Amino acid sequence: MRRFFAITLGILTAIGGFVDIGDLVANALVGSRYGFALAWVVPVGVIGICLYAEMCGRVAAASGRAVFDLIRERLGPRWGLGNLTASFLVTALTLAAEIGGVALALELASSVNYLLWIPMVGFLVWLVIWRVRFERMEQVFGLGGLALIVFAVAFWQLGPDWGQLIHNATHPTLEPGEGRATYFYYAIALFGAAMTPYEVFFFSSGGVEEHWSAEDFAVMRSNVFIGFPLGGLLSLAIMGVAALVFFPAGVQVETLGQMALPTALALGKIGLAVALLGIFAATFGAALETGLSAGYTVAQYFGWQWGKFVRPLQAARFHLVILLSLIAGVMLMLTTVDPIKVTEYSIVFSAIALPLTYLPILVIANDPDYMGEKVNGRFANLFGTVYLVLILVVSAAAIPLMIATKAGQ
Amino acid sequence: MRLSELLGLEVVDRAGAHVGTVSDIRLAQDGPPQELGQARLRVAGLVVSPRHGGRLLGYDRIPYEGPWLIRRIVRTYHHGTRYVPWEWIEDRTGRPLRIDHPIDAIPHLRDLPAGPGA
Amino acid sequence: MIGRAVAASVFVVTLLAGCAGPSFSHRDYERKAAHTAEEANAVVQTALLTVQAAGKRRAPRQFLDVLLTDAESTLADIQASFEGVQPPEPDADQLRSDLGDLLSRAGDVLSTLRIEVRRGRLGALPETAGPLTGLHDKLEAFAEEHR
Amino acid sequence: MEAPVNSPGRAEFRAPAGRVYDAYLHLLDRQIIDPDGEMIAKVDDVELEISDEGVLYVTALLTGPAALGPRMGGPLGKAMVAIQARLHGTGGPGPGRIPYHLITDIGSAITVSAQPADLTIRGLEDWVRTRIIDAIPGASDAPQ
Secondary structure, three states: OHHHHOOHHHHHHHHHHHOOHHHHHHHHHHHHHHOOOOOOHHHHHHHHHHHHHHHHHHHHHHHOOOHHHHHHHHHHHHHHHHHHHHHHHHHHHHHHHHHHHHHHHHHHHHOOOHHHHHHHHHHHHHHHHHHOOHHHHHHHHHHHHHHHHHHHHHHHHOOOOHHHHHHHHHOOOOOOOOOHHHHHHHHHHHHHHHOOOHHHHHHHHHHHHOOOOHHHHHHHHHHHHHHHHHHHHHHHHHHHHHHHHOOOOOOOOOOHHHHHHHHHHHHHHHHHHHHHHHHHHHHHHHHHHHHHHHHHHHHHHHOOOOOOOOOHHHHHHHHHHHHHHHHHHHHHHHOOOOHHHHHHHHHHHHHHHHHHHHHHHHHHOOOHHHHHHHOOOHHHHHHHHHHHHHHHHHHHHHHHHHHHOOOOO | OEHHHHOOOEEEOOOOOEEEEEEEEEEEOOOOOOOOOOOOOEEEEEEEEOOOOOHHHOOOOOOOOOOHHHHHHHHHHOOOOEEEEHHHEOOOOOOOEEEOOOHHHOOEHHHOOOOOOO | OHHHHHHHHHHHHHHHHHHHOOOOOHHHHHHHHHHHHHHHHHHHHHHHHHHHHHHOOOOOHHHHHHHHHHHHHHHHHHHHHHHOOOOOOHHHHHHHHHHHHHHHHHHHHHHHHHHHHHOOOHHHHHHHOHHHHHHHHHHHHHHHHHO | OOOEEOOOOOOOEEOOOOOEEEHHHHHOOOEEEOOOOOEEEEOOEEEEEEOOOOOEEEEEEEEOHHHHHHHHOHHHHHHHHHHHHHHOOOOOOOOEEEEHHHEEEEOOEEEEOOOHHHOOOOHHHHHHHHHOHHHOOOOOOOOO
16 A cells, blocks of 8 residues: 555656646547547647656756756746746746636535635645645545546447457547647647646656655656556547547547536436546546646746745745746636636747757766766667657647637547 | 856867867865865866767766667767866966867867766 | 837737637538537437436436536527527528527427426426427438438 | 866867865855854855966955845845945955965855854844844753
8 A cells, every 4th residue: 555655756747748637528528529630639648748757857956956857957047038938937827727727626516616616626726735635635635536547437338349449549530621730739638638747847846855765766667667557548539538438429528527528428426427527536636736836947047945845935936936836827817717728828938948958857867977877878868869859849839820720620 | 256257168279279168167176175164176177078068967977878869869979078177277367278289189068087076 | 110010910910800800701600500400409408318317307306407507508608609600691590599499498498308307397397398408300301401 | 187078070179187176066055064063154256366477366255145146136136235234243345255275165065164263254143143033031041
C-alpha cells in the first residue's frame, strides 16, 4: 500500500496533462467528432511526456534542481524571461479554467449555477495549498482522480466491437465534410495537452518537495511509467465512450454535462456519481497543480525560496504569487468567460513555452556537472531528440492551424 | 566592475582584425588562499566566439556528448571559438579589447588540454 | 504617419466587415439553414439521450436539470442566430418559416422537459419527449435536402 | 600542475592550474543556497575587482533586480533597476551583495556559509513576509 502511495505524484501530475477541464471536454469532443481516428495521438503524447518527465525527475533527484532552475541557467535571463512569461500565462489561464471546471462539476451535482461556486472553489484551492501537506494533497486528489476509471468501465459496459474499433484506430479516416486542417488542429491540441509544460514544472518541483535523492530513482521512475500511462488511459476511455455514444448520433460534445452523460447511460446513478467525483477530483487536482506551478516557475526564475516543505512564512513571495494568481483566476472566471474556451486559447502560449522548456531539460540531463553518472543514455537522447523535433513542428504549426480552423470549428 | 560588462565585448587582434565577441569568461581558482572559504577566483581568460548567441548550452566547451543533433548544431554554429588569456589583452579598459598577438596565434578553444571543471 | 493611417484603415475595414455581416445569396442562405438544422439536431439528440437516462432512473434530477437547461438555451441561441440572418429574396421566406417552425416546436418540447425535471416528474419525461423523435427525423431530412 | 600549451605557429601561454570555471556556464544564473538548502537568491551578476597587479578577482555575487536589470537591457531592464532603487529595503538601492569569501561550494547550486537573515539582500521577501503573509492565519505553521 505504501508503495502505491509513492506514485501519487505521477498520477496527480498526469491528471493536469490528460484529464483537466479542457482535456475532459476536448477528449470527449474528439471522440464524438472523429470516433477513434485520433486515438493514436494519446500514446504518442504519453511516450513524449514519460521521456521528459523521467529526465527532469532524474535531474531533480540527482541535483535537487527543478525545471525552471534549468531553464534560467541554460537559456539565460532573457530567453528565460520569455519562457517564464509564456509558461506563466499558460499555467495561470489553466488555473483559472480549472476553478471554473470544479465549479461546473459542482453545478452538475447540485444544479446550482457554477458562477456561485467559483469564489468558494478559489478559496478552497488556496486553503489546500496553504495548509495541507504536499504528500497528503497528492494522495487525496491523485487517487480521487482515478475515479475517472469509471469511464473505462462504462466503455466496456457499452460493449464496443473491438475488432472494428482497433481497425478504426489504426486506419484513421475522415468523415465526409471534415477538413484535414481541423483534424490536425485537434491532433496538435491533444499532443500539446499531453506535453503541457506545467506537468514537468510540477513533477520536478514535487520531487524536490518530497526530498528525492539519488536513492529514489526507482520511485521516480515508477511515478513516471505508471502515472502518465494511467492518465493516457483515462483520456482514451473518455474519448472512447464519447465515440460510442455521440459519434453515431452526430452530436459534438461541448459541455461537461454531455461528457459525463454516457456514464449515466451505461452504469446508472452510481456510475454517474463516481464520474462526477472523478471530475471534481481531477479538476481540483489540476487547479492545485497549476496554482503551485505558477508559484514554482516565478520563484525558480528569480531564485526565491519556494515549496510546501517549508512554512509559508519562509516562502513569502512564493505564496504571494500563488495567492495573486488565484485571485486573478477567480476574477477572470466571474466575467462568465467559458472555462473550456480559456484552455483552448492557452495553447497559443504553449507553442512558445514547449520548445524553450524541453530543450534545457534535454541538455542538462546530459551534463555530468548535474547528473554525475546518471546522464542520459543513447535511448533517451535519441528519442528525446525525435520528440524535440516533433515539439518544434507542433509549436510552429499550432498558431497558424488555430487561426485557419478558427480553433477547430 | 561587473562580470556581465565583459560579455559581448568585441575583441580585435594586434592589427585590428575582428576576432569575435566575448561569449564567456574563464575563471581559475589558483589565487592566494584566504582565511575563510575557497581560494580566490581570478579571470584567467576570455572565450571569444565569432558568432553571437546560443552560447549557454555549453556544448562548445564541456567534453560531454549530449544528443548528437544538438551537439552538431551548436558546435557548427560556434566553429572557430578561441581562447584569449587575460594577460594578452593590452588595454583592459579600451573598447574594443585589443590583443597583443596576431589572430593566428590565438589558440582555438577545442585545442586546450582540459575543459572547465577538470 | 503612414503606419498609423494603415492601422486606422485596417481597423475601419474590420469594423465594417463586422457590422455589415455577410451578404447572402439564396444558395448561401440555404446552406446556412441546413447547417442550423444540423446544429439543432445535435441538441435534440443530446436531449433524447438525457431523457433516455432519466427514463431508466439512471441519473439524478440535478444532473438532468443542468443538461436540459443547457439544451434549451443552446437551441434558443441557434434559433436566434438563424433568425438574425436576412433572407435574400422572397422565395427564401418559405425556407425560413419551415425551419423556424421545426426549431420552435423543438424549443417548446425542451422547455416542457425542463419544467417537468424541476418539478421532479422524471417518469413523465420519455412521454413528453415523444415528439422529439419525429422532429429529429424532420430536421435530418431538412439538412439533407438543403445541404 | 602548470602545463605549457604548444600549438604550432601559436604563442605560448600558461594554462590555468587548479579548478577552472566558465563564469557564464557555471556561475551566472545559478541558485544560491545556505548550508541547510534554503534558497537565497540567483547569481544575477558577479562583482570583479582589479588588483594592483592588474589581475581581476571575483569579489562578490550580486543578486536582485539591480543586478539582473542591466543584463536584461532595454526598457524592461531599466524599469527593474528603477523599481529596485525606489522600493529598496534594508539593502540599499544597489544590488544584493554576497562576498566571495562566504562561498563554500560551486556546483549545480552555489552554497554560501551564511543564513539568509544575516545577508541584507532580501528586502522584498521581508516586506512581503511581514506585511502580507504573516497577517494570514497559519503562516507560521507547518502544513498538516
